Amino acid sequence: MSDAKIELRNVHKRFGKKVVLDGINLTVPKGESLVVIGGSGTGKSVMIKCVLGIIRPDSGEIFVDGKNVLKMDAGEREKVLRKFGMLFQGAALFDSLPVWENVAFGLIQGRKMKRKQAKDIAVEKLAKVGLAAEVGELYPAELSGGMQKRVGLARAIAADPEIIFFDEPTTGLDPIMADVINDLIVDSVKDLGATTLSITHDMASVRKIADKVAMIHKGKIIWAGSRAEVDDSGNDYVDQFIHGRAEGPIQMEVLKP
Amino acid sequence: MNVFAIIGRVVLSTLAEIGALTRFVWLAVTHIFRPPFFWRLIAQQMLRIGYFSLPVVALTAFFTGGALALQIYYGGNTFNSESIVATIVALGITRELGPVLGGLMVAGRVSAAIAAELGTMRVTEQIDALTTLSTNPHKYLVVPRVVAAVITLPALVFIADIIGIMGGFVVGTGSLEFNPGVYIKNTVDFLDADDVISGLIKAGVFGFIIAIMGCFHGFNSKGGAQGVGRATTNAVVTASILILAANYVMTSLLFAN
Secondary structure (H helix, E strand, C coil): CCCEEEEEEEEEEEECCEEEEEEEEEEEECCCEEEEECCCCCCHHHHHHHHHCCCCCCEEEEEECCEEHHHCCHHHHHHHHCCEEEECCCCCCCCCCCHHHHHHHHHHHHCCCCHHHHHHHHHHHHHHCCCCHHHHHCCHHHCCHHHHHHHHHHHHHCCCCCEEEEECCCCCCCHHHHHHHHHHHHHHHHHHCCEEEEEECCHHHHHHHCCEEEEEECCEEEEEEEHHHHCCCCCHHHHHHHHCCCCCCCCCCCCCC | CCHHHHHHHHHHHHHHHHHHHHHHHHHHHHHHCCCCCCHHHHHHHHHHHCHHHHHHHHHHHHHHHHHHHHHHHHHCCCCCHHHHHHHHHHHHHHHHHHHHHHHHHHHHHHHHHHHHHHHHHHHCCHHHHHHHCCCCHHHHHHHHHHHHHHHHHHHHHHHHHHHHHHHHHHHHHHCCCCCHHHHHHHHHHHCCHHHHHHHHHHHHHHHHHHHHHHHHHHHCCCCHHHHHHHHHHHHHHHHHHHHHHHHHHHHHHHCCC
């Protein structure tokens, strides 16, 4: 128990008639990097949003540092949220604010830090993801997709979080930029000693950033193991996924002509 | 298809919508009085909602006052029209037309803008990102807009009252050839502070409706560009209808005696 940073027990969530999470059980050990793989629409994003409290699960328990976050009041919950940083799939930068204020947002609004001091930290974090201080004065719309992702990463690590979530960190990037982001993730996580939970369907990313891997399918975790075990998991679902085959136990809902 | 099933579904979805709106209003109102307060954002929104609506509201009021003067003159008794035109323009503008037309114009301008902005923030996960940066989205996004609208709408309508009466004055003294001094005397003699104040109270309520409808539909928009478009339309339509309905209720309460 003591070394589990995050634990999900039997978490269910449905939207209308559609069951999205069908009894998720998952443990993220402290200081490790767990990557959850799975196809589109298997409930990966919903699972992460349940942990963050953005979506409330219908039933089940979610523990962060051994405490059930679903039973907390708003104040306690907010304190727990301060341990988190998150990199969103589309970076989700605030387009009304310049880049440095995006990075410093959690420090200024969430922690009431002075703007001057927060800006210094923002510039330092931007440097960490390989962006010059001048980039801080630009607006998100002026940046390329890869740069936006890097700013998103700088924002996620700005408050030195204990836990970082990565939602498809490499989706939509070219293979080289994807590799740059993966390296940055590995480096920044190592520096912070943070626990991370990532969701992706990019196997190159998995091989680079994961300590442990779990596979989600139809709202359930169907396999979990270490990174080395992925290639000979003996699980047909995992095999099909990592080799990207259309044929196999996972049937896409595609009408055949 | 079973008729009862259709009726049942419509009733259920309407009730669900009303429930969601009630919860949203409750959250917005309770967060107004709980710190932290975002003064800068309130000032910024007052500028955007109030100041930038000034030309639209002023023009609306001016032409409405002018048209009202003409209409009363043509339709009414030409005998004694000099006193009637001034009085009815003043009362009509301050009690009904100033707040209602001002409210509707601002609803078109501001509800739509708020719904589009927050809707885009929702579909690009910027609202979720706020949560992960320990910032309550209701407090950061909804409260400043609601507070700014409730404060600035009465100010806008007060200016609209003056300009509307001036519109009547310009038409009255210009094309209807009334005596300017007598026109002003009639306006001042028949206009009570209560007439103006009742209009300003209405304006405050309309401001609340405008901001809440924009925020509610923006917050709940889903499904990309089309969803944001739908949210914008719904915000304007519901805000306008609620303004007219609330106006009727308030008129019947404020002028009961």
